[in-house]
Structures are given as C-alpha cells and as structure tokens.
Amino acid sequence: MNFHLILFLAFGAVCVGGAINLLVQRHPINSALSLIAVMAALAGEYLLLGAEFVAAVQVIVYAGAIMVLFVFVIMLLNAGEEEHTGGSRIAMLLGVPGMLTGSVLTAWVVLRHSGTQSVPIGALPGSPRDIAQLLFHDFLLPFEVTSVLILIAIMGAVVLASKPEASAGEGER
Amino acid sequence: MTPSYVPLSYYLVLSGFLFACGVAGFIIKRNIISIFMSIELMLNGVNLSFVAFAAHWHTLAGQIFVFFVMVVAASEATVGLAIIIAVYRTRETLNVDQVNLLKL
Amino acid sequence: MSVGVFIFVSVIKSLIVLIVLLTAVAYTVWLERKVVGHMQNRWGPTRVGPFGLLQPMADGIKLLFKEDLTPPHVYKPLFIAAPLMAVTFALTSIAVIPFGNSITIFGLNVPLQITDVNIGLLMILGVTSLGVYGVALAGWSSNSKYSLLGGLRASAQMVSYEIGLGLSLVGVIIQSGSLSLRTIVDAQGGHMLGFIPRWNIFHGQFIGFFIYLTAAYAETNRIPFDLPEAETELVAGYHTEYSAMKFASYFMAEYANMITVACVATLLFLGGWHGPLFGPALLQAILPLFWFGAKVFGFLFLYIWVRGTLPRFRYDQLMAFGWKFLLPVAIANLVATAIAVAW
Numbered sequence: 001m002n003f004h005l006i007l008f009l010a011f012g013a014v015c016v017g018g019a020i021n022l023l024v025q026r027h028p029i030n031s032a033l034s035l036i037a038v039m040a041a042l043a044g045e046y047l048l049l050g051a052e053f054v055a056a057v058q059v060i061v062y063a064g065a066i067m068v069l070f071v072f073v074i075m076l077l078n079a080g081e082e083e084h085t086g087g088s089r090i091a092m093l094l095g096v097p098g099m100l101t102g103s104v105l106t107a108w109v110v111l112r113h114s115g116t117q118s119v120p121i122g123a124l125p126g127s128p129r130d131i132a133q134l135l136f137h138d139f140l141l142p143f144e145v146t147s148v149l150i151l152i153a154i155m156g157a158v159v160l161a162s163k164p165e166a167s168a169g170e171g172e173r
Numbered sequence: 174m175t176p177s178y179v180p181l182s183y184y185l186v187l188s189g190f191l192f193a194c195g196v197a198g199f200i201i202k203r204n205i206i207s208i209f210m211s212i213e214l215m216l217n218g219v220n221l222s223f224v225a226f227a228a229h230w231h232t233l234a235g236q237i238f239v240f241f242v243m244v245v246a247a248s249e250a251t252v253g254l255a256i257i258i259a260v261y262r263t264r265e266t267l268n269v270d271q272v273n274l275l276k277l
Numbered sequence: 278m279s280v281g282v283f284i285f286v287s288v289i290k291s292l293i294v295l296i297v298l299l300t301a302v303a304y305t306v307w308l309e310r311k312v313v314g315h316m317q318n319r320w321g322p323t324r325v326g327p328f329g330l331l332q333p334m335a336d337g338i339k340l341l342f343k344e345d346l347t348p349p350h351v352y353k354p355l356f357i358a359a360p361l362m363a364v365t366f367a368l369t370s371i372a373v374i375p376f377g378n379s380i381t382i383f384g385l386n387v388p389l390q391i392t393d394v395n396i397g398l399l400m401i402l403g404v405t406s407l408g409v410y411g412v413a414l415a416g417w418s419s420n421s422k423y424s425l426l427g428g429l430r431a432s433a434q435m436v437s438y439e440i441g442l443g444l445s446l447v448g449v450i451i452q453s454g455s456l457s458l459r460t461i462v463d464a465q466g467g468h469m470l471g472f473i474p475r476w477n478i479f480h481g482q483f484i485g486f487f488i489y490l491t492a493a494y495a496e497t498n499r500i501p502f503d504l505p506e507a508e509t510e511l512v513a514g515y516h517t518e519y520s521a522m523k524f525a526s527y528f529m530a531e532y533a534n535m536i537t538v539a540c541v542a543t544l545l546f547l548g549g550w551h552g553p554l555f556g557p558a559l560l561q562a563i564l565p566l567f568w569f570g571a572k573v574f575g576f577l578f579l580y581i582w583v584r585g586t587l588p589r590f591r592y593d594q595l596m597a598f599g600w601k602f603l604l605p606v607a608i609a610n611l612v613a614t615a616i617a618v619a620w
Binding site for chain 2: 002003004005008012015016019020022023028031032035038039042045046048049050051053054057058061062065066069070073074076077079082083084085087088091092094095096099100102103106107110111114117118119120121122123124126130131134135138139142146149150152153154156157158160161164
Binding site: 029033036052053056057059060063064065068071072075076127128 | 414
C-alpha cells in the first residue's frame with residue numbers, strides 16, 4: 001500500500017463515481033457536472049503519471065472550455081429531465097448488463113496477463129519543453145492540420161447555429 | 174525517496190471502465206446532449222490509456238497524441254453542439270426517440 | 278526536509294496566506310470605497326473606527342447575520358454550490374504565487390511560496406478557466422430571466438477575454454523561457470542601462486502589460502467591463518437572487534480574483550519582489566516582501582482608479598473589442614516577441 005496506489009485509488013474513485021453518476025442522473029446538467037469531476041480527477045491521474053503539461057491542458061481546454069460549451073447549450077436550450085420511453089427501457093435492460101459483462105471480462109483478462117509491469121509515480125516527466133520539441137519537430141504536420149481542422153469547425157459551427165434567413169418568414173404568407 | 178509503483182494494468186482497467194461507461198451512456202440515454210457527453214467520456218478514457226502507455230514505454234509521443242485527441246474532441250463538440258441547436262430549433266425537442274424522421 | 282515536516286510547513290504557510298488574503302480582500306473593499314469616494318469629492322466610510330478602518334468588519338457582521346433567503350423555484354443543489362465554487366477557485370490560485378526568496382526559520386530553508394510547480398502559470402490559467410462555472414451555474418440555477426441573461430453574458434465575456442489573457446502571458450513565457458513563476462521573476466533581476474530595472478514591462482512586454490491589464494479587467498468583471506453585474510443593467514446579473522453569505526461569497530471571490538490578478542501582474546511584468554535593498558540583514562530579508570506588497574497595492578490602486586473614472590462598455594462593444602481588437606493585438610505581440618527572442 002504505497003503512496004502512488006493511495007492517490008491512484010483516490011482519483012480513480014472520483015472517476016468511477018463521476019462516470020456512474022453521469023449514467024444515473026436524469027437531468028443533463030447533473031451529468032455535465034459529473035463529467036467535469038471526471039475530467040478533473042483524470043487530470044490528477046495524468047499528474048501521477050508525470051504528464052504535467054497534459055494535465056494542465058486537460059483542465060484548461062477540456063474542463064474549462066469544452067464543458068463550458070456543454071453547460072451553455074444545456075442552459076440555453078433549457079434541457080429538462082429526460083423521460084423513460086419504451087426504447088430506453090429495452091436499451092437499459094440490454095445495455096447495462098452488456099457493458100458490465102464486457103468491462104469485467106476485459107478487466108479480468110488484463111489483470112490476469114499483465115505480468116509484473118509497473119509504472120513508478122511520475123514515470124515520464126512531460127515538461128513543456130520536451131513536448132514542444134517533439135510537437136514542433138516530429139509532429140509538425142499533424143499540428144498544422146489540426147489548426148486547419150479547428151478553423152473548419154469554427155466556420156461550420158457559425159453557419160449551423162446561425163438563425164435562418166428572413167425568407168423562412170416569407171413562406172408563411 | 175524510493176519511487177512507489179502501481180501496476181500498469183490498473184490504469185488500463187480504469188481507462189476501460191470509463192470507456193465502457195461512455196458506451197453504456199451512449200446506448201441508454203435519450204437526451205442528445207447526454208449522448209454527446211458519453212462520447213466525451215469515451216474520449217477521456219482513451220486519453221488515459223494513451224498517457225499510461227506513454228509512461229510505460231517511455232515515449233513522449235503518447236502524451237502528444239493526447240493533444241490531438243483533445244483538439245479533435247473540441248472541434249467535434251463545437252460542430253456537434255451547433256447541430257444540436259439547429260435540430261432543436263426545428264424539432265423543438267431534445268429527445269432522440271422523437272428525431273426519427275428525415276423530414277418534419 | 279522529511280515528508281512530515283514538509284506537510285506541516287505547507288499547512289502553516291497555507292493558513293498564513295489564507296488569513297492574509299482574506300484580510301486583504303476585506304481591506305481592498307475599504308480602499309475602493311475610500312478612493313472612489315475621494316475621487317467623487319466625498320469622504321467614503323469615516324464613522325466606524327478611525328478613517329472608517331473597521332467598516333469591513335461591520336460589513337462582514339451585517340452579511341453574516343442577514344437573512345439567507347432561498348427563492349422557491351431555484352435549482353437548490355447548484356444554487357448553493359455555485360458561490361462555493363466561485364470562492365474556492367478564487368482562493369486556489371494564490372497557492373503558486375511566490376512572495377519572495379527563501380527565508381531561513383529554525384534552520385529550515387522555507388521558500389515564500391506554498392508550492393513551486395513547474396507549470397505554475399498554466400495552473401493559474403486553469404483555475405481562471407474553471408471560474409467561469411461559478412458565474413454560469415449561478416445564473417442558470419436562479420431560475421430567473423435576469424439571472425440567466427446576466428450569467429450568460431458574464432460567462433461569455435469571461436471566456437472571450439481568457440484568450441487575450443493567455444496570449445499576453447505567452448509573450449512573457451517566451452521571453453523568460455519557463456512556466457514557473459519563480460523563474461520568471463528571477464529573470465527580471467538586475468538593471469539595464471545602469472538604472473532602469475530589468476522588469477518585463479520595460480524590457481519588451483510593454484504592450485503585453487496593457488493587453489494583460491485590459492483582459493484582467495474583463496476577467497474580473499470590473500469597470501469598464503462590468504456590464505454583467507452593474508445595478509442599472511439586468512438588476513444585478515447573475516447574483517440577483519443571492520442574499521447574505523452567498524452574496525458575500527461572490528463579493529469575496531471578485532476581490533480575491535482582483536488580488537490574484539494584481540499579484541500575477543506584479544510577478545510577470547513589474548519584477549516581483551525586486552527592488553532596492555538597503556539596511557541591516559533583518560531589513561534586507563523583509564524588504565522584498567514590502568516591495569511585492571507595494572507593487573500589488575499600486576496595481577490595485579490602478580484598478581480602483583479606472584473604476585472611478587471610466588464609463589462602462591455596452592455588451593456588443595465589449596465583445597467586439599475582445600475579439601476584433603484585443604486578440605489580434607495579442608497575437609501580434611506574441612509574434613513580435615517570438616521574432617525578437619529568436620534573434
């Protein structure tokens with residue numbers, strides 16, 4: 001029972017609890033907040049593995065920007081609690097046991113055949129300098145392509161979410 | 174201080190569990206936004222397994238790939254939420270079961 | 278030092294910093310009321326204690342004993358959690374701010390910082406990003422039109438100006454070559470041309486400082502960017518439905534954010550704790566703290582001065598300024614700094 005294991009279990013418990021809470025909650029805002037908790041705990045797990053820059057970016061980008069987008073949309077569209085329809089009951093009956101079986105099977109296989117591979121705490125220190133060296137030398141093309149991808153996403157979002165033109169009102173006459 | 178060790182498989186089991194919860198949420202949820210959040214949960218599970226393997230094989234490329242996953246997740250969230258807003262404007266509902274016709 | 282001693286010292290440091298920060302928050306309110314009062318040719322608080330110095334205590338007691346009213350149709354869990362979130366995030370970022378060099382107490386070498394993280398500046402940015410939730414969730418959970426609109430406006434404003442804030446910091450990072458706040462301050466020691474101190478504001482980040490200033494005013498929802506919470510707009514914005522201690526939490530969070538922003542500006546642009554050192558050894562150990570405090574005080578005075586002087590922006594003007602002016606200027610500053618450093 002070493003320090004690494006204690007911290008891993010603490011952050012892991014928050015991750016697991018948040019993920020299950022996301023499934024159980026009926027109102028999307030509660031699911032969104034549980035997802036934020038999962039992301040924050042995952043940032044802690046990344047820190048345990050030494051990826052400090054990735055942990056900071058996870059908090060800034062994922063928990064601090066993408067989830068803000070989700071919360072905005074939930075607030076603007078006034079999403080209410082969801083009801084249980086016939087289809088969703090069947091899905092729950094088949095889906096939850098199926099998911100449980102799948103994950104238990106995978107976990108059993110992984111734990112059985114893992115050998116003695118272990119990672120120490122802070123295994124691979126990912127300082128911004130080292131990551132920048134790799135990102136701007138070996139991975140420069142994917143980096144530039146992702147910038148184009150973001151530009152396309154911005155344009156697409158603006159076009160898709162803009163109000164329809166006044167010609168829609170003319171059709172009513 | 175001597176470093177303390179945790180088996181790599183523990184991280185992989187956690188990552189797999191998060192992915193499985195994402196899949197389960199995708200299947201059982203009826204609200205479009207909740208389905209979308211389950212997709213984000215799946216992506217987060219995969220990120221954890223990337224970083225765990227990067228730590229195991231001592232290569233920083235695993236951590237770099239997490240950035241690309243995050244960028245793709247951000248763009249996908251942006252466009253997806255814009256689509257959700259557009260769908261809500263025309264169908265007046267966020268329930269996936271009621272958005273089952275191509276034309277209103 | 279061993280783990281136990283380290284934890285004990287960290288707990289003591291956290292307690293001291295927390296007490297100092299909360300006192301500073303209370304007296305920043307007093308400072309603001311006095312300074313704005315004098316600018317408007319009136320006295321400000323004078324009755325409670327000499328020069329009104331006990332006014333914050335009176336305000337605190339009043340807010341503690343006020344009736345904590347929860348309107349009937351709010352979304353209770355978030356209504357109660359949102360002010361707690363705002364205060365928590367506002368008080369967290371003080372953990373990576375260094376106040377001075379190491380001092381030696383009881384034979385232990387104690388750095389004047391709660392923790393020195395390699396990525397300290399990123400942590401501050403992260404906490405700023407998370408602070409949006411305190412505002413957005415308060416606006417939504419209050420179940421009122423004014424609160425929802427005010428909350429959405431405030432969070433959209435905060436998210437937009439975060440980008441300008443981050444980019445202005447990147448200029449400093451490029452120049453200092455590190456994300457750790459202590460390293461950035463250490464790079465600003467010494468003088469250029471013999472007498473001009475080597476602070477970043479004189480050493481190439483002049484425009485960066487003003488970008489940071491403007492973005493910080495918008496992040497902390499202060500005049501001229503305080504449309505989301507001004508009393509003549511939307512009643513009181515996202516904290517319309519809050520009373521007593523929850524309202525006090527938002528108040529505290531706003532001033533704590535102001536102080537954190539002032540500390541970061543001091544560390545990054547004004548040279549941190551560097552200043553002329555003179556006198557006996559004990560004085561020399563205390564003087565850096567004094568210079569740090571003086572610079573933070575100057576920045577806070579600038580905040581309050583601008584509050585007393587400028588009118589506020591309309592919301593569309595505000596957003597247009599953030600995206601169409603501040604962001605291109607910040608990018609230009611970044612490119613110019615990068616070219617200058619590469620040469």
